[in-house]
Amino acid sequence: MRLNPILGLVMTILVMAAFGGCSRKAENLVGAGRVIRGPGGLGKTTQVAPIPDRDTHVEPGTADFGDLLIVGNDTLFSARTFMAVASWNVPSDTLPGFSLASVWVEIPRDTTFLEVGSVSFYLTGSSWDTTTVAWPGPALATLLGSATDARDAPTPFVIPLNPSVYDSMKRWMQAPATVPGFAMERPGQGLLAYKTGASRFRVAYTRTVSGVPTPDTLNTPITQDFYLHSPIAPAPAGTEAALILGGIYKAGLALHFPLDSVPAKVSIDEAALVLKQVAGPLFNPNSPDTLALVQVRRIRSPWAEGVTEKAPLGVDDATTASRLLRFSYSAADSTIRIPIPGGLVREWAATSSSNQGFYVTLVHRTDPRRKFLIGSRESGNPVTLHLTYTELPPGRF
Helix, strand or coil: CCCCHHHHHHHHHHHHHHHCCCCCHHHHHHHHHHHHHCCCCCCCEEEECCCCCEEEEEECCCEECCCEEEEEEECCEEEEEEEECCCCCCCCCCCCCCEEEEEEEEECEEEEEECCEEEEEEEECCCCCCCCCCCCCCCEEEEEEEEEECCCCCCCEEEECCCCHHHHHHHHHHCHHHCCCEEEECCCCEEEEEECCCCEEEEEEEEEECCEEEEEEEEEECCEEEEEECCCCCCCCCCCCEEEEECCCCEEEEEECCCCCCCCCEEEEEEEEEEEECCCCCCCCCCCCEEEEEEEEEECCCCCCCCCECHHHCECCCCCEEEEEEECCCHHHCEEEEECCHHHHHHHHHCHHHCCCEEEEEECCCCCCCEEEEECCCCCCCCEEEEEEEECCCCCC
16 A cells, blocks of 8 residues: 555655754654645644843943944033044244144044034043943043034034143154043033044144245144943843843843743744833824934853843854844834744753743944834843743654
């Protein structure tokens, strides 16, 4: 009697798997069974949606080396920009007919924040190590100059410096390592933004060339720039009903899900991290949607809900998952679903000590102050990890 072709194919797969040492074990066998025999195939399929047993939001640190320089204050947030120069290009006062005209620092604007405000430029009291520098950074020592930034001017922002700075520049050119650094600060409320990597000191002067007074300008590029901001406030306690994602602090979510109920040897049919925006002042129907990239990374180090910064989490550099999506302020479209690799969930189910959870971040530049409130485990709309898995039938493998 001839075997049914479908049954024969199933038996062939099982025999080959046995001789091959079940190289991919449950994943391949169960997957093949479902393809051949349908959803009700080889084993029981289960759906679960655990909520976190730990969740909080943290900031990536108080030093920001991105593509934006921020100065100013916004309620509980304060920021200063710091700059350094590797080598100086300063005209010599021994040139024929030398006459100093003016000294200034030139900083290209970023139009992210449109407030008008005064900015002060300082020599700092000490230098810094970029691997450890944190808010508030080196003390502000000598005021070198200040100016009001009108923000609507098409040219770079210019801060005129005291003429005495030229004499300091000559000394700095001889020993650049002795220069601590520089800082920008805006007093009062409001934030201003500038571009990185293009600021410079400029010295305008006149010298005599072939008996003719000739104006000239020498430029010294600023080779390092970044901003420091105050720590996230209020500091997360781990008991908030809403977790902050994004915003001026660039807050990320630390999430840990218990997976003890998931058997070790199963086929993960589907895994997805589901974030739910919660109602609040951020649900403004008149606000435009935001196109943003949500990134999920693996946490490697043990952590408690009292953590406030990213560093102790030991987050992977590589992304585990990501999704480009449009964040909506409509309460009817407030769920964010991010697919997660099933292999990672299966690893965590098999070895619970390797499960330290996920770190979720939001990347967008349209409005750095835009943040979203995500329901915590203390809320009525907590984050969930949606899992569908199929077990191997007993006595078969």
